[in-house]
Structure formats: structure tokens, C-alpha cells
Amino acid sequence: MDTAAGVEARLPIRSDMDLVWVRQHVRQAAAQLGFGLVDQTKLVTAASELARNTLVYGGGGTMETQHLVSGGVRGLRLTFSDEGPGIADLEQALSDGYTSGDGLGMGLGGARRLVHEFAIESSPGAGTIVRVTSWTGRPPGPREES
Amino acid sequence: MSEAFPGPVTGHVPVLRLGEVLLVTLQGDLHDSTAHQLQEDLAETIARSGATGVVIDISGVEIVDSFLGRVLAEIAAQSSLLAARTVVVGMRPAVAITLVELGLTLPGLRTALSTEVAMELLTRPTPSSRSAGTRQESP
Numbered sequence: 001m002d003t004a005a006g007v008e009a010r011l012p013i014r015s016d017m018d019l020v021w022v023r024q025h026v027r028q029a030a031a032q033l034g035f036g037l038v039d040q041t042k043l044v045t046a047a048s049e050l051a052r053n054t055l056v057y058g059g060g061g062t063m064e065t066q067h068l069v070s071g072g073v074r075g076l077r078l079t080f081s082d083e084g085p086g087i088a089d090l091e092q093a094l095s096d097g098y099t100s101g102d103g104l105g106m107g108l109g110g111a112r113r114l115v116h117e118f119a120i121e122s123s124p125g126a127g128t129i130v131r132v133t134s135w136t137g138r139p140p141g142p143r144e145e146s
Numbered sequence: 147m148s149e150a151f152p153g154p155v156t157g158h159v160p161v162l163r164l165g166e167v168l169l170v171t172l173q174g175d176l177h178d179s180t181a182h183q184l185q186e187d188l189a190e191t192i193a194r195s196g197a198t199g200v201v202i203d204i205s206g207v208e209i210v211d212s213f214l215g216r217v218l219a220e221i222a223a224q225s226s227l228l229a230a231r232t233v234v235v236g237m238r239p240a241v242a243i244t245l246v247e248l249g250l251t252l253p254g255l256r257t258a259l260s261t262e263v264a265m266e267l268l269t270r271p272t273p274s275s276r277s278a279g280t281r282q283e284s285p
Contacts, residue, residue, distance in 0.1 A: 016178040023175055023209065041209055041240035045248060048211040110212060110248040 007032055007067045007076070013051050014060045022051040022063050026078065029065055033074045034136045043076065043134050046114040049107045050080045050130050058082025058128055068133065075116075075135040083127040090120060159184045161191050167199040167268050168192065168230075169261070173206040181217045188221055192228045199268030200225050201261060205236030215250045222255050232256060233264040 007029040011022055026047040030040040047063070054061040061082030068075035087093045094109050108130075112118040115132040122128040157180060162169040168191055170184065188200060202218065204210070210218070222232040233256045245251065258264040 020175050020177060027208065038240045038243055041238075041244045042247065045209045045211050045244045048209060048213075049248075052211070052213060107212065110250070113247050113249070114244065 005032075008065055010062055010064045012060075012062055013054045013080070013082075016055070019048060019051050019055065023048050025063075025065065026076075029067075030076055030134075033067065033076055035076070035134070039134060039136075042114040043078075046111040046132060047078055049111040049114075050078070050132065053107045053130075054080045054082045054084075054128075057087075058084030060084075061127075068135075070135075073135045073137045075133050077131065077133040080130045081127065086124045086126050086128055087120075087122040088124045090122060094120075157183070158187060161187055163191075163195060163197065164265075165269075166197055167201055167265060168195070168197045169201045169203070171203040171206065175208070176214060178213060181214055185217055185221055185224070189224050189228060192225055192230045198230050199265075200230055200232040201235055201264045201268065202232065203235045203261060204241075205238065207241065208238070210237070210241050210245055212248065212250055215245060215248075215252055219252050219255055231268055233258050233267055235259070235261050235264045 009025060009029075011025055012018055013022060023044050027040060027044045030043050035043065051063055054063070059082060061080060061084070064079040064081075066077040066079070068077055094112065108120070111130075111132065115134045117131075117133040119131045120128065159170055159172060159176075159180060161184075168188065170188070191197065192200070200221070202221070204218075207214075218234055222234075225232045235258050237257060256267070258267060
């Protein structure tokens with residue numbers, strides 16, 4: 001029963017090389033927890049989008065991975081933190097096609113659609129924390145989000 | 147136990163030439179800078195060789211995020227300006243599902259399920275009168 005071994009970690013996001021390690025870690029963790037191929041692919045893609053945001057807009061930061069269990073369902077939570085300039089208008093930042101300059105734009109809104117749960121905390125000058133969670137089966141309990 | 151994953155790919159991706167067509171095979175997890183390098187290499191190789199087609203095999207690619215998706219779309223656009231057509235080959239089903247959910251449908255990108263089909267598309271005379279393109283096949 002040591003399925004969680006190696007799942008939990010904290011990885012730096014300081015260069016585009018780190019994006020590769022983030023993707024590989026999330027892929028391995030998701031595979032280990034029993035996510036199917038499509039769900040693994042969605043999670044790794046979401047992680048790649050969010051890690052790139054952390055790097056490009058947040059000026060670098062970290063990703064933490066956490067193994068969750070709820071109602072017999074296993075989950076993987078990814079937390080991206082940076083101490084960058086923060087986001088003034090979250091609503092706008094989550095809308096599709098929004099970009100603050102680099103032409104990446106798909107990031108937040110796209111990543112949100114690829115995971116079961118999505119939460120973001122940010123304010124100008126206070127950095128940004130994005131927390132996403134996906135479950136190996138149906139998400140336990142009523143789904144948050146409108 | 148964690149050795150099954152191919153290491154990150156850095157540097158240059160080899161560009162092979164088969165007649166008038168350039169063939170590129172992407173494998174494993176591509177570094178951002180490697181993708182940018184490939185974009186440049188391809189533009190130069192097309193201009194130098196006069197190739198009229200580019201086939202990019204992504205069957206070995208586990209994820210395409212918005213960055214790599216954009217690079218593929220830009221390669222297709224720049225090749226077209228250099229008088230070459232691009233076909234992306236072998237996208238994995240999970241990648242296609244994820245890209246649509248991400249909101250990246252890449253409408254300008256021509257695709258084929260196999261390299262054989264892509265080569266056939268590219269060596270056929272250009273569909274000049276009809277712009278509808280590659281899926282159009284009259285019996």
C-alpha cells in the first residue's frame with residue numbers, strides 16, 4: 001500500500017528546463033495513483049500550462065504535489081505558487097484568449113477545463129497561488145464551481 | 147522504477163529529406179528552446195532546399211500544450227509563406243481530446259494518421275481551385 005511513495009514533492013520552476021521536470025513528475029505521479037491515459041494527459045497538460053504561467057508571469061516559483069484520498073477515490077493536487085506581480089482582474093485572466101503579453105493566453109482558462117477542481121488566489125503585489133485537483137474516479141461530493 | 151520515461155530532448159531535432167519532403171520526428175518531452183530551434187531550422191532548410199512539403203511526426207509526443215501547439219501552427223504558417231505544405235502526423239487520441247478541451251483546435255493545421263497518407267497528400271498536385279483541402283476526396 002505504498003502507492004503514494006514518490007508522489008508528494010516540491011519542485012522549483014525557474015527555467016524552461018524545470019517545465020520538463022514538472023511534466024515528468026506529474027505524469028509519473030498520476031500514473032502511480034492509477035489515472036487513466038486520457039486523464040494523465042489532461043493533468044500533465046494543465047500542469048504544463050500552469051507551470052509556464054508561474055515561470056513567465058510570476059517570475060518563477062514552485063509546484064507542490066499532494067496525494068489525496070476521499071471516499072475511496074484517489075486524487076492528485078498540484079499547487080503552483082509564485083511571488084510575482086499577482087493578478088488584478090482574476091475574472092479577466094480566466095477568460096479564454098486573455099493574455100498579458102506573451103501570446104500564451106490559453107493558460108488559466110484552458111487549464112481549468114482540464115481538471116476537476118480549480119482555485120486561484122492572487123492580488124496585485126502578493127503573488128499567485130493556483131491549486132488544481134483531479135480524482136481517479138468521479139470527484140467525491142458535489143462538484144464545487146458554478 | 148522511474149526509468150521508463152524518456153529524458154528531455156534538447157538541442158536540434160534532426161530534419162530528414164525525402165525527395166521534395168522534409169521529415170521531422172518529435173519524441174518524448176520537448177524543451178521549449180528545442181521547439182523554437184526546430185522552427186528556425188525548418189524555415190532555413192525549406193528555403194535552402196526548395197522542399198515543397200513538411201511532415202512532422204508527433205506519435206512519440208505524450209502531451210501538446212498551448213506552447214507546442216502554437217509552435218506547430220507557426221511552423222505550418224511559415225512553411226506556407228515559403229511555398230511548402232505541412233502535415234502533422236500521428237497525434238495520439240489522448241492528445242487530441244486534451245487539445246480540444248484546452249480550447250486549442252488548431253484549425254490551420256493539416257493532419258494525417260500516418261506518414262504514408264501524409265506523403266501521399268504532399269506529393270499529389272496542389273489543390274489549387276478548391277481551398278477546402280485535404281479531407282475533400284471525390285470518389
